[in-house]
Amino acid sequence: MNEQQLDTVFLALANSSRRQLLDLIAARPGCTLSQLLSEFDISRIGLMKHLQVLLDADLVIAHRQGRERPLYLNAVPLQLIHERWSEQYRDFWASQLTRLKYAVENQTAAEKVTTRTKDKV
Amino acid sequence: MNEQQLDTVFLALANSSRRQLLDLIAARPGCTLSQLLSEFDISRIGLMKHLQVLLDADLVIAHRQGRERPLYLNAVPLQLIHERWSEQYRDFWASQLTRLKYAVENQTAAEKVTTRTKDKV
DNA sequence: CCAATAAGTAACCTAATGGTTACCTATGGT
DNA sequence: ACCATAGGTAACCATTAGGTTACTTATTGG
Structure with a gap:
């Protein structure tokens, strides 16, 4: 992961609505945005913007099928950061x-x- | 760590200048801002603002002594996130x-x- | 077919980021 | 004493984030 990618991943995580969205997607693989909307207090468009940030960060994978777009967690970026920290701060x-x-x-x-x-x- | 704290920690990490600053502080405990300034292309005030974000996130600890302010990494927030991810994504x-x-x-x-x-x- | 539904675009607004220059405060060395 | 140095404030500016409403597609069930 280069610096730019780290920027977008950490930025994506720097918002509790987005973290909640990510958790929901992780818990319910294949769910759609509309299904998750009721869990939030913001508008659909607001939530869609958050989703876009997660997509940009490659933390969520979406593949439109028909009129639906099932969502899946991609934990790879989180794992890479996790591994890096393991090495970097082990002694600490x-x-x-x-x-x-x-x-x-x-x-x-x-x-x-x-x-x-x-x-x- | 509550949601607000997570916001500030991830936000602090979502910038490569700040990550670089954090790395330098980790590598040179007790260093001062002025000492690190030459490593960056931004102004002292710009760097000081980045430092403030790290301080707000409790990722850096500073304790002014005389006219200097030695800086130290506080890795606790990183470790807490690391541990949480270990649990949360172990199966994944x-x-x-x-x-x-x-x-x-x-x-x-x-x-x-x-x-x-x-x-x- | 056609209406309900899922998703996407456009335009707009306010607040926060990330940077600057100019100026102020306090300390330490000589 | 006094000036160089470390740090801190204030004010400003451009861009991005985070949200809204209104409108547009595009599928699918009946």
């Missing part, structure tokens, strides 16, 4: 550093992390 | 479906996925 996550935020109580995370990181560096 | 990724796109050659991914999913459903 293995250390206590990541969990630090939840360990502190009487101090801001910022202060604590600053202190800890200095110890490490 | 375990199946052949995810890899399908790369397996097909003479047919669009959409057509192939449509066919396969119907078999499953």
Whole structure:
């Protein structure tokens, strides 16, 4: 995935209506936009625009059949990001550093992390 | 993480300058904005705005010391998303479906996925 | 055939993004 | 003391996002 693709994927995920739409499509493969419309508070056109963003990001695959257009999740981009993060942050996550935020109580995370990181560096 | 937090995290990641900035901060914990400025083609204020987005998303922690403000990665939000995806898409990724796109050659991914999913459903 | 239904286009509006320049504040070195 | 340096605010601008209503296709069931 190049930078432009990452932009569009993350942008697509940066909206709760779109994430909800993606979840519904994942849960009900082959469903159509009209079927999902009742789950949302926005207009059909609004929802269709969200769908278009997911299509642009290649997170949803659609293939019109007759007057319907069944929708399917394409999890490949999510998996690629997942795998990248696994490699990129393995050491980070293995250390206590990541969990630090939840360990502190009487101090801001910022202060604590600053202190800890200095110890490490 | 609630929906609003997810919005801000994904939005923060939906820009290559910001991802680059995050990578630099991860690679050089305690660095300052001025030190990183030369890596970018945008103005200091532009970069500072990007930093602010990362701070809002809690992906970067900053703690001003004197006239400098050392920056640190906070990977917790990334880890939470990573973990959620692990659970949510485990079955999906375990199946052949995810890899399908790369397996097909003479047919669009959409057509192939449509066919396969119907078999499953 | 024909009307109900699923989808798509066009045009419009407001708010948020992503960038700029100009100016202000505070600290540290010499 | 004082100036170079790090950081921060304000105001502005162009483009994109996120939503709307109104209208247009194009299928399909009866």
